[in-house]
Amino acid sequence: MNRPRRYHAARWDEPIVMELSRPGERGYFPPPVEEELAAEVGDVLADIPRDLRRAVPPALPELAQPTVLRHYLRLSQMTLGAHLTPDASLGTCSMKYSPLVNEQLARMPQMSELHPLQDDATAQGIIEIVYRFERILCEISGLYAFTFQPGGGSQGIFANACIMRAYHAARGERDRRTEIITTAFSHPADAAAPAVAGFRVITLMPGPRGYPELDALKAAVSERTAGLMLANPEDTGIFNPDIAEFTRVVHAAGGLCAYDQANANGIVGITRAREAGFDLCQFNLHKTFSTPHGSVGPACGAAGCTAELARFLPAPVAAFDGRRYYWDDDRPDSIGKVRSFLGNIQVVLRAYAWALAHGPEGLKAAAETSVLNNNYLAKKLADVPGVEIAYKGHGRRVEQVRYSWRPLLEETGVGTEDVRRRMVDFGLQGYFTSHHPMLVPEPFTLEPTETYSKDDLDEYAAVFHEIAREAHADPDQVRAAPHRAPIHRIEEGAIDEPARWAMTWRALRRKQRDAVPAAD
Amino acid sequence: MSETEEFVHPYIPNSAPAARVAMLAELGIERADQLYDAIPDELKLNRPLAVLGPILSERALRQHVAALLERNQSCADHLSFLGGGCWQHDVPAVCDEINSRAEFLSAYGGDTYADLGKYQAIFEYQSMVGELVGMEMVSAPVYDWAAAATSALLMAARLTGRRRLLLPRTVSPQRLAHLRNVGQPTVEITLVAPDPESGLLDLDDLRAKLSDDVAAVYVENPSYLGFLEARAGEIADLAHLAGALSVVGVDASSLGVLAPPAGYGADIVCGETQPFGVRMQYGGGLCGFIASRDEPAYVEECPYLVVSVAPTRVPGEWGFGWSSMYRTSYDKREASPDYAGTTQWLWGITAAVYLSLLGPQGLRELGEGIMRRSRYAMRRLGRIPGVTAPAFRAPHFKEFVVNFDGTGKTVATINAALRERGIFGGHDLSAEFPAFGQSALYCVTEIHTKADIDRLATSLEEEVA
Numbered sequence: 001m002n003r004p005r006r007y008h009a010a011r012w013d014e015p016i017v018m019e020l021s022r023p024g025e026r027g028y029f030p031p032p033v034e035e036e037l038a039a040e041v042g043d044v045l046a047d048i049p050r051d052l053r054r055a056v057p058p059a060l061p062e063l064a065q066p067t068v069l070r071h072y073l074r075l076s077q078m079t080l081g082a083h084l085t086p087d088a089s090l091g092t093c094s095m096k097y098s099p100l101v102n103e104q105l106a107r108m109p110q111m112s113e114l115h116p117l118q119d120d121a122t123a124q125g126i127i128e129i130v131y132r133f134e135r136i137l138c139e140i141s142g143l144y145a146f147t148f149q150p151g152g153g154s155q156g157i158f159a160n161a162c163i164m165r166a167y168h169a170a171r172g173e174r175d176r177r178t179e180i181i182t183t184a185f186s187h188p189a190d191a192a193a194p195a196v197a198g199f200r201v202i203t204l205m206p207g208p209r210g211y212p213e214l215d216a217l218k219a220a221v222s223e224r225t226a227g228l229m230l231a232n233p234e235d236t237g238i239f240n241p242d243i244a245e246f247t248r249v250v251h252a253a254g255g256l257c258a259y260d261q262a263n264a265n266g267i268v269g270i271t272r273a274r275e276a277g278f279d280l281c282q283f284n285l286h287k288t289f290s291t292p293h294g295s296v297g298p299a300c301g302a303a304g305c306t307a308e309l310a311r312f313l314p315a316p317v318a319a320f321d322g323r324r325y326y327w328d329d330d331r332p333d334s335i336g337k338v339r340s341f342l343g344n345i346q347v348v349l350r351a352y353a354w355a356l357a358h359g360p361e362g363l364k365a366a367a368e369t370s371v372l373n374n375n376y377l378a379k380k381l382a383d384v385p386g387v388e389i390a391y392k393g394h395g396r397r398v399e400q401v402r403y404s405w406r407p408l409l410e411e412t413g414v415g416t417e418d419v420r421r422r423m424v425d426f427g428l429q430g431y432f433t434s435h436h437p438m439l440v441p442e443p444f445t446l447e448p449t450e451t452y453s454k455d456d457l458d459e460y461a462a463v464f465h466e467i468a469r470e471a472h473a474d475p476d477q478v479r480a481a482p483h484r485a486p487i488h489r490i491e492e493g494a495i496d497e498p499a500r501w502a503m504t505w506r507a508l509r510r511k512q513r514d515a516v517p518a519a520d
Numbered sequence: 521m522s523e524t525e526e527f528v529h530p531y532i533p534n535s536a537p538a539a540r541v542a543m544l545a546e547l548g549i550e551r552a553d554q555l556y557d558a559i560p561d562e563l564k565l566n567r568p569l570a571v572l573g574p575i576l577s578e579r580a581l582r583q584h585v586a587a588l589l590e591r592n593q594s595c596a597d598h599l600s601f602l603g604g605g606c607w608q609h610d611v612p613a614v615c616d617e618i619n620s621r622a623e624f625l626s627a628y629g630g631d632t633y634a635d636l637g638k639y640q641a642i643f644e645y646q647s648m649v650g651e652l653v654g655m656e657m658v659s660a661p662v663y664d665w666a667a668a669a670t671s672a673l674l675m676a677a678r679l680t681g682r683r684r685l686l687l688p689r690t691v692s693p694q695r696l697a698h699l700r701n702v703g704q705p706t707v708e709i710t711l712v713a714p715d716p717e718s719g720l721l722d723l724d725d726l727r728a729k730l731s732d733d734v735a736a737v738y739v740e741n742p743s744y745l746g747f748l749e750a751r752a753g754e755i756a757d758l759a760h761l762a763g764a765l766s767v768v769g770v771d772a773s774s775l776g777v778l779a780p781p782a783g784y785g786a787d788i789v790c791g792e793t794q795p796f797g798v799r800m801q802y803g804g805g806l807c808g809f810i811a812s813r814d815e816p817a818y819v820e821e822c823p824y825l826v827v828s829v830a831p832t833r834v835p836g837e838w839g840f841g842w843s844s845m846y847r848t849s850y851d852k853r854e855a856s857p858d859y860a861g862t863t864q865w866l867w868g869i870t871a872a873v874y875l876s877l878l879g880p881q882g883l884r885e886l887g888e889g890i891m892r893r894s895r896y897a898m899r900r901l902g903r904i905p906g907v908t909a910p911a912f913r914a915p916h917f918k919e920f921v922v923n924f925d926g927t928g929k930t931v932a933t934i935n936a937a938l939r940e941r942g943i944f945g946g947h948d949l950s951a952e953f954p955a956f957g958q959s960a961l962y963c964v965t966e967i968h969t970k971a972d973i974d975r976l977a978t979s980l981e982e983e984v985a
Contacts, residue, residue: 016640017644017647017872018647028614041899044895048778052750052752053779054884060879061648062879065614072869075637077637078636079623079627079637079638081624083622090629095626101578103620112594113594113595113608114594114802115602115800116800117602117947123802125588126592126802128588129585152663154860154862155859192860195853196702200854203854271559297866298804298864299863337697339664340666340694344804345801353581356572360573365532368553369532369535379547397558429635430630430634432629436851450532451532487834491830495842501819501828502814502829503643503650503814503828503843504650505647505651506647506651
């Protein structure tokens with residue numbers, strides 16, 4: 001479609017579930033115990049120590065089953081998932097098609113009804129899938145081994161920071177190697193996770209080309225350097241061509257290099273962690289490898305490393321002795337656990353199926369098409385009045401672009417948050433602006449993965465043209481948005497004020513009572 | 521674009537030649553590899569990846585993956601007594617339906633205008649967990665109980681300005697290993713001995729270890745080994761007297777019959793909600809949470825995403841947002857004492873559905889039914905010669921330790937024999953807790969019938985005879 005859509009979201013005006021409660025209704029009966037068993041065991045509740053016995057039932061809603069189903073179906077209808085809309089909006093998140101056949105496979109009882117403590121002999125199929133997928137990631141990265149324990153990208157980055165810590169400790173240099181270097185346009189977890197692991201973090205700022213200059217890195221590197229943790233391309237979508245020199249400088253100082261490949265969508269099959277000199281990396285399977293984002297997880301930050309570092313990986317790791325597959329838990333040098341059990345293995349299963357559906361040609365086609373889509377959309381948006389591209393003119397972008405509405409704000413008073421709300425009125429997901437620090441003014445970040453067609457991208461461009469036109473003709477229309485969403489504009493301040501925020505129904509009720517002046 | 525020129529893939533609309541040619545022309549280039557001018561040649565792979573595929577036929581792909589999965593033996597076709605942090609419960613059909621919905625499944629980080637329903641469902645999750653634990657602040661879903669417990673204990677260290685954490689020696693090795701790894705730079709962990717008879721925390725040992733450097737005392741209800749920490753209130757009082765906080769971990773499926781931890785002195789509650797309508801998925805169904813009083817000092821130390829309601833410009837209409845993001849690593853970067861990220865929201869939405877279906881009565885029946893079955897199982901197994909069940913003399917919920925020392929057989933041998941009979945025996949504790957001898961952690965939930973338990977008992981009788 002090459003025009004803005006005449007869209008209106010579902011607006012169910014649906015109450016909070018507690019408000020629907022009707023005492024006495026039941027939605028589900030737990031299986032009853034047999035009378036004989038009940039008679040034999042007697043009153044088990046009397047067994048509970050008095051202080052631990054629940055005296056007042058929890059104030060959960062009481063609802064019949066159709067009411068519950070209807071309520072949550074309505075909530076789902078007021079959620080604009082990527083299956084419903086071409087979601088090029090959530091830049092850095094690689095919103096791509098999550099194939100439904102993979103969903104069917106992951107919901108087979110041979111996956112969904114596995115217990116993580118089952119004997120390996122009863123889980124040969126799934127361990128083999130993990131082992132096979134590990135080999136695929138080793139080929140894609142050029143690294144030696146992977147763990148799938150991290151339940152998200154941040155946890156994967158944290159695992160890599162822990163491996164760096166263990167590596168330096170094993171060499172007797174933990175006390176001396178105290179610093180990790182990252183960059184301002186890498187994900188905040190590249191700064192936070194090493195800090196949690198006990199490192200001091202140095203953040204390199206972008207130079208005139210949008211990425212840090214080599215001299216800035218050289219100035220930051222010292223005998224205290226434990227490692228480098230950064231993305232490439234960073235959030236800007238600009239590929240740092242000096243990356244191999246970056247890793248060489250850090251290695252020369254005795255540090256390790258971790259490649260945040262949370263979003264590797266533009267470069268799979270094109271360039272690898274190994275050739276750029278990285279010792280560690282992590283892939284977010286819910287991004288590049290298509291597994292559904294699940295409304296913020298379950299996810300997987302698969303973390304990989306060189307042969308030299310493999311002994312530090314979280315335990316256990318999938319292994320094969322030529323006859324049987326097993327989880328190798330005999331890992332004395334392991335950093336331990338970053339998550340209970342094995343991680344989100346059902347996510348690994350989906351990623352394996354996705355990779356297999358693509359093969360070498362498909363993986364490369366996915367990467368190339370995402371870059372083609374991105375540069376095509378960038379060219380279309382360059383014509384939109386009020387849009388500019390941050391760090392324009394330093395080569396083609398890879399999978400995403402950080403844009404700015406700075407000119408629009410100056411011309412019309414309409415800023416990036418206003419446009420974000422207005423997009424929803426046209427059936428598009430509100431875009432991602434920027435991680436912190438917000439170095440680009442009035443930022444927004446689009447990432448049109450290979451999932452979106454030329455028509456989808458033309459529709460995006462048409463919507464941005466329309467909103468820019470409105471901003472000039474009727475800025476209040478944009479500022480008052482959304483108009484065709486499930487709700488109207490919120491009071492943004494309320495969620496940050498302790499007296500007004502409410503994270504639970506009981507807090508909300510109390511604060512509402514407190515807000516009513518006493519009638520005296 | 522070289523070798524992929526005529527490669528059309530069903531998941532990639534613009535792999536169709538016509539669109540491709542038109543878009544390349546728009547960019548003024550002829551081949552897609554020209555898009556990568558920014559990447560130095562020496563960094564380019566310049567060869568096809570050595571991976572299998574493509575399998576372009578959906579049917580062939582399904583057959584390949586399903587054939588691998590069919591080599592698994594699942595708890596759906598075996599009688600399982602495995603627990604230990606991930607549990608098999610009945611899953612209402614509505615739960616599967618809602619977490620299969622394309623909208624929830626494929627949403628991610630959008631805001632309240634596009635994704636209102638996602639936020640409302642998570643607010644309802646937080647609200648219902650808040651009712652269970654007796655707290656007004658509940659986080660959005662956390663990775664799992666281990667991460668929640670770790671973050672809760674690190675919160676306590678920051679809130680008190682102290683470093684030492686006291687935990688029961690019987691705590692889950694999974695959770696302890698997680699805490700040891702994450703807390704390595706910031707906290708000291710001291711384990712408190714159990715009373716050998718009951719398994720409960722030895723209060724004399726606790727008193728001896730409580731000093732002015734203790735940030736928190738952590739206990740669980742039910743404990744990892746299934747017994748109830750009967751004196752949790754007294755433990756919280758002792759912690760408070762020493763200027764420490766009380767942190768309590770819960771398997772939330774117990775809270776229809778067990779008291780909210782806030783009622784017996786917990787300052788921070790953490791735990792697991794996988795039992796609420798989420799399938800085990802080899803451990804991928806876990807979903808943790810953190811809860812506390814709604815006091816700015818506590819909220820500010822909570823590192824995870826938390827959804828708050830927000831009024832809109834229309835009276836009575838609610839929107840939502842990620843509250844006080846300035847707390848989190850997204851805003852604080854290296855100044856953050858903990859890290860946030862993508863977790864397990866789909867399972868939080870599912871748990872909200874589950875709790876709405878059960879209501880207070882259903883949750884009570886669930887808890888009572890689990891206690892009845894597990895008591896029956898303890899009695900039944902305890903009658904087997906050489907078998908002690910439960911190994912600890914205390915009230916239990918859902919799980920209990922069975923000791924086989926008197927049979928002269930190892931748990932490994934017994935479990936291998938049970939597997940031959942289609943039964944997954946309890947989790948072998950002999951490596952985790954050598955002091956308990958040949959012991960296993962058995963889990964009995966509402967899915968087990970009397971016949972299931974009798975079948976287990978009969979099988980064990982025959983195997984240990």
